[in-house]
Every structure is written in C-alpha cells, then in structure tokens.
Amino acid sequence: MRRIAIVGAGQAGLQLALGLLAADYEVTLVADRSPDEVRQGQVTSTQIMFHTALDQERELGLNHWEDQTPPIEGLGITVATPDGVRRADWMGRLDHYAQSVDQRVKMAGWMEEFTERGGHLVLRAAGVADLEALSRGHDLVVVATGKGELSTLFARDPLHSPFLTPQRALSAAYVHGLGPRLDHDRPGLSASFVAGVGALFVLPSYTTSGPCGALLWEAVPGGPADVFAGVRDPGERLRLILELVERHTPWEHARTAKVELTDERATLTGGYPPVVRHPVAELPSGALVLGAGDVLVLADPAGAQGANSAAKCATAYLRSIVEHGDGPFDREFMERTFARYWDTAGAAITRFTNTMLAPLPEHVQRMFMVANEYPEVADRFVNAFDDPSLLRDWFYQPEEMARYLDDVRMRGGAGAGA
Known part of the structure; x- marks a missing residue:
C-alpha cells in the first residue's frame, strides 16, 4: 500500500x-x-x-450538509457608479444550484x-x-x-x-436575520460592483448554528470602504459592514438592516495578493x-x-x-x-x-447593461462561474463580445433565460 x-x-x-x-x-x-x-x-x-x-x-460521499444548506439558484449582478446610479441590475439563472x-x-x-x-x-x-x-x-x-x-x-x-500587493481589503460576517432581495425571483448570491469603492457579496449560507447569510465587502485599498484596519471587535466589524451597505449599496440595506452575527467568531478581515x-x-x-x-x-x-x-x-x-x-x-x-x-x-x-x-473593460460593462434586457446574456455569464473556461471565446475579446451581443439582439434574446 x-x-x-x-x-x-x-x-x-x-x-x-x-x-x-x-x-x-x-x-x-x-x-x-x-x-x-x-x-x-x-x-x-x-x-x-x-x-x-x-x-x-x-x-x-462528502456532501453531508447539502440537505440543510440553502440552495443558490441564481447570481445577481449590480454595477453602479460611485454616486449610486445602477447601470446594470439583474439576476441570471444557474442551470444547477450552488451552495455555501x-x-x-x-x-x-x-x-x-x-x-x-x-x-x-x-x-x-x-x-x-x-x-x-x-x-x-x-x-x-x-x-x-x-x-x-x-x-x-x-x-x-x-x-x-x-x-504584488492585495487588490482588495476584505471584511466578512456570517449573520442571522438576512432577508431576500425582493426584486429577485429566486434565492441567490447578489454581487454589487461600485466603481472606486469595491464590491459587496450577499448570499445564503450554512454555519455552525444552521442556515444563515453571509456578507463580504471587497474594498478598493485606500477607497471609502477600506475602513477595517485595526478593527478587532466583531460587533464593530458588523456595524461598519452595515454602514457601508447603507451608504454605497442602499438597494441591499432593507434586507440587512436587522441582521445579527451568528456567533462571536463569525467575522474576518484581511487581504492578500x-x-x-x-x-x-x-x-x-x-x-x-x-x-x-x-x-x-x-x-x-x-x-x-x-x-x-x-x-x-x-x-x-x-x-x-x-x-x-x-x-x-x-x-x-x-x-x-x-x-x-x-x-x-x-x-x-x-x-x-x-x-x-481590474476596472471592468468597456465591453464587459456593455454586456452587463445588455443583460438588463436579455436574460439569455445574464444566464450565459453566471453559468460560467461553474466553469470559467466557458468565457474563453467571447468574454475577453471586445470583437467577439460585440458579435455575440448583436446576435442576441437580432434574435430578440431567445435562449436559456428568455
């Protein structure tokens, strides 16, 4: 042996x-x-x-918590300007649920x-x-x-x-009391990208005390959401996370306003390259x-x-x-x-x-905006999270992206999510 x-x-x-x-x-x-x-x-x-x-x-045979863990059936993408104007705001449907x-x-x-x-x-x-x-x-x-x-x-x-240096300052918390995004038609992860600020991820999860939610801020270093250095108290970390939600992603505020930490060790901060x-x-x-x-x-x-x-x-x-x-x-x-x-x-x-x-290229920003109108585009993008190689032939090349989006418009958005 x-x-x-x-x-x-x-x-x-x-x-x-x-x-x-x-x-x-x-x-x-x-x-x-x-x-x-x-x-x-x-x-x-x-x-x-x-x-x-x-x-x-x-x-x-290692999926011991699958039945107790909330399913994540879609990925929501919001792209906003620093002053809170949402240029893209949609949810794509996953072909198979994810879990956390x-x-x-x-x-x-x-x-x-x-x-x-x-x-x-x-x-x-x-x-x-x-x-x-x-x-x-x-x-x-x-x-x-x-x-x-x-x-x-x-x-x-x-x-x-x-x-060579951390590209984001991270702060996260596992919480009870997280509500649903009422403007989304299925349970999912919501990712809000705010130019110059960073990104907020909100998702259902499962922890030591059962089903819960998770909040993760990815702050641009030195930006307005990079406020966690030296903060060690779990309650203060959560307070800052929620303050940033209200200020920079107000569309997530209502469902996070009454959350509580799942336990005293349910927060983390840091960063790495x-x-x-x-x-x-x-x-x-x-x-x-x-x-x-x-x-x-x-x-x-x-x-x-x-x-x-x-x-x-x-x-x-x-x-x-x-x-x-x-x-x-x-x-x-x-x-x-x-x-x-x-x-x-x-x-x-x-x-x-x-x-x-990196700052989102113009052709990717355009794709996010087109996905507002054509669910097929949203669905194609979010399903590539399961296998990012599916992005190879269209996501990175402006010409291929434009050709794909033109084809979707011409077909009227017929497809997986239409």
Missing part, C-alpha cells in the same frame, strides 16, 4: 485525503488545529461552490470522518523539518496549506501573478514535495472561485495519483499532475478572477 502525506486540512487537502483513503491508500494528514478547534474557531472564509465542485464532493457551507462546519466534519475512515491525523504546525521527516516515511508529500512558511517554498510564477506558484518545491535534503490548492493558485474572492479551484485541484490530483499506479512520484509526475489541474481549471479561474479585480 502506497503511503501519502498531506499537509493542510482545507478544501484541497481534506478532499484529496478522503479520496485517497477511499482508493485504499495509507494517508497521513497534518493539520494545525483539531476538529473542535476548527469548529469553535474564527471563520476563515466565505465561499460559494458551484455544480461541478459540488458534484466532485458528492462522488466521494461555512468551512468551520465542513472541515471539522471532514477531519473527523478522515480519522473514522482510518486516516492518520497529526496535529502540528508543520515546518520544513516536518516535511523532511514526512518525505522519508511516505511515497509522496503534498503541501496544501496556502499561507505561512511552507507556501514560500514554492516559487512565484510571475507570468501568471500580475499583483493573488498569486500562482510553481508546483514543485525541493527541500534542503533534495526531496521533492508537490503543492496543491491555495499554495499554488491563491485567487481573490472577487471571482467566487477559491473553494471551487481547490476542489477541482483535489479531483485532478486524485485521478493522477490513482492512474499513476506504482510509478515514481518524481518531478515529472508532479509537474504533469499540476498541469492537469491548470489546463482544465486553474488557468481559466486565474484569468477570470484577475479580470474581475
């Missing part, structure tokens, strides 16, 4: 670990917190997972399942010396923790990493380790892709490892394994996320 060690207990690390156990590998998982510490700790993210990533969890589960719930549950299935869980903040020890006792070591000392082992890929790193790191001993998930592709939440990217990475790695059989886990295998993920998901996710961080 081949032995594999995974360092990091997030979406990529745990999904891969559980998949390998199901495929009869001996798996060691190194995590810096116990399941109870994760469950009772600070929130680590907001996230939305679309159909493909949810299906990958279903295939492994607080990672405190999911990762704690998956860690417990990992040990119940026979996995070996080691609680330790791993460093380079730990990787050296793991490499001596395992056939393959995978590093799936995106922050801290270990991530710096993997060289930055400048070709795919245009940013999106980055892509090379997949293989060499330890001082010469041993090689393979990166996975956020350690290699750390995406800003602007594209709502982070957890999806990690799930798709875990799926690609699992298939590559199983198909490799008894072959050597050498550099060629590691680079080929990452390329499988990058070519099928990572590259498209990175391009889309980085595009959504």
Whole structure:
C-alpha cells in the first residue's frame, strides 16, 4: 500500500485525503488545529461552490450538509457608479444550484470522518523539518496549506501573478436575520460592483448554528470602504459592514438592516495578493514535495472561485495519483499532475478572477447593461462561474463580445433565460 502525506486540512487537502483513503491508500494528514478547534474557531472564509465542485464532493460521499444548506439558484449582478446610479441590475439563472457551507462546519466534519475512515491525523504546525521527516516515511508529500512558511517554498510564477500587493481589503460576517432581495425571483448570491469603492457579496449560507447569510465587502485599498484596519471587535466589524451597505449599496440595506452575527467568531478581515506558484518545491535534503490548492493558485474572492479551484485541484490530483499506479512520484509526475489541474481549471479561474479585480473593460460593462434586457446574456455569464473556461471565446475579446451581443439582439434574446 502506497503511503501519502498531506499537509493542510482545507478544501484541497481534506478532499484529496478522503479520496485517497477511499482508493485504499495509507494517508497521513497534518493539520494545525483539531476538529473542535476548527469548529469553535474564527471563520476563515466565505465561499460559494458551484455544480461541478459540488458534484466532485458528492462522488466521494462528502456532501453531508447539502440537505440543510440553502440552495443558490441564481447570481445577481449590480454595477453602479460611485454616486449610486445602477447601470446594470439583474439576476441570471444557474442551470444547477450552488451552495455555501461555512468551512468551520465542513472541515471539522471532514477531519473527523478522515480519522473514522482510518486516516492518520497529526496535529502540528508543520515546518520544513516536518516535511523532511514526512518525505522519508511516505511515497509522496503534498503541501496544501496556502499561507505561512511552507507556501514560500514554492516559487512565484510571475507570468501568471500580475499583483504584488492585495487588490482588495476584505471584511466578512456570517449573520442571522438576512432577508431576500425582493426584486429577485429566486434565492441567490447578489454581487454589487461600485466603481472606486469595491464590491459587496450577499448570499445564503450554512454555519455552525444552521442556515444563515453571509456578507463580504471587497474594498478598493485606500477607497471609502477600506475602513477595517485595526478593527478587532466583531460587533464593530458588523456595524461598519452595515454602514457601508447603507451608504454605497442602499438597494441591499432593507434586507440587512436587522441582521445579527451568528456567533462571536463569525467575522474576518484581511487581504492578500493573488498569486500562482510553481508546483514543485525541493527541500534542503533534495526531496521533492508537490503543492496543491491555495499554495499554488491563491485567487481573490472577487471571482467566487477559491473553494471551487481547490476542489477541482483535489479531483485532478486524485485521478493522477490513482492512474499513476506504482510509478515514481518524481518531478515529472508532479509537474504533469499540476498541469492537469491548470489546463482544465486553474488557468481559466486565474484569468477570470484577475479580470474581475481590474476596472471592468468597456465591453464587459456593455454586456452587463445588455443583460438588463436579455436574460439569455445574464444566464450565459453566471453559468460560467461553474466553469470559467466557458468565457474563453467571447468574454475577453471586445470583437467577439460585440458579435455575440448583436446576435442576441437580432434574435430578440431567445435562449436559456428568455
């Protein structure tokens, strides 16, 4: 039986670990917190997972919270000027629902399942010396923790990493008491992009106390919504989030006015530069380790892709490892394994996320406005969140976008959402 060690207990690390156990590998998982510490700790993210990533969890029998978690049936897009004039305001219909589960719930549950299935869980903040020890006792070591000392082992890929500093200042809260958007005809995520200010994401979710809502501000650094530096009190963080909602996205104010935090650890603030790193790191001993998930592709939440990217990475790695059989886990295998993920998901996710961080190009703004009148356009765009490669042939090229929009107008908007 081949032995594999995974360092990091997030979406990529745990999904891969559980998949390998199901495929009869001996798996060691190194995590810096116990399941109870994760469950009772600070929130680590907001996230939305679309159909493909949810299906990958279903295939492994890991969708334990699906029945309790509110479905997200559409994505609403609002594009506004700094003074609050909405130039675009619509909701596209997803072909398959998405969902959001607080990672405190999911990762704690998956860690417990990992040990119940026979996995070996080691609680330790791993460093380079730990990787050296793991490499001596395992056939393959995978590093799936995106922050801290270990991530710096993997060289930055400048070709795919245009940013050196955080592009957004993030502030989030999980809340009870969130109402629906009455002008939307289905439950969904609402994303409001306000020029010069940033973006507000509002979505239904599921947390330690049950169904809830989540609010995420992505503030332009130095802009009017970048007000959270040094604010540590959870209640004050929520107050500032709601103050920004009322001031910059008043169309979201009514349904957020009476929300309360789900718990005292239900807020987070921070920021990080999106980055892509090379997949293989060499330890001082010469041993090689393979990166996975956020350690290699750390995406800003602007594209709502982070957890999806990690799930798709875990799926690609699992298939590559199983198909490799008894072959050597050498550099060629590691680079080929990452390329499988990058070519099928990572590259498209990175391009889309980085595009959504930049000022929206004129042709994209025009598309958002056309979608006000033609639901077909709205539906096509929002379904690409499940697979951003679907944007490749029309979203990035002004000429192709214009040709598509002209065709929609000529047909009168017939299609998926019409």
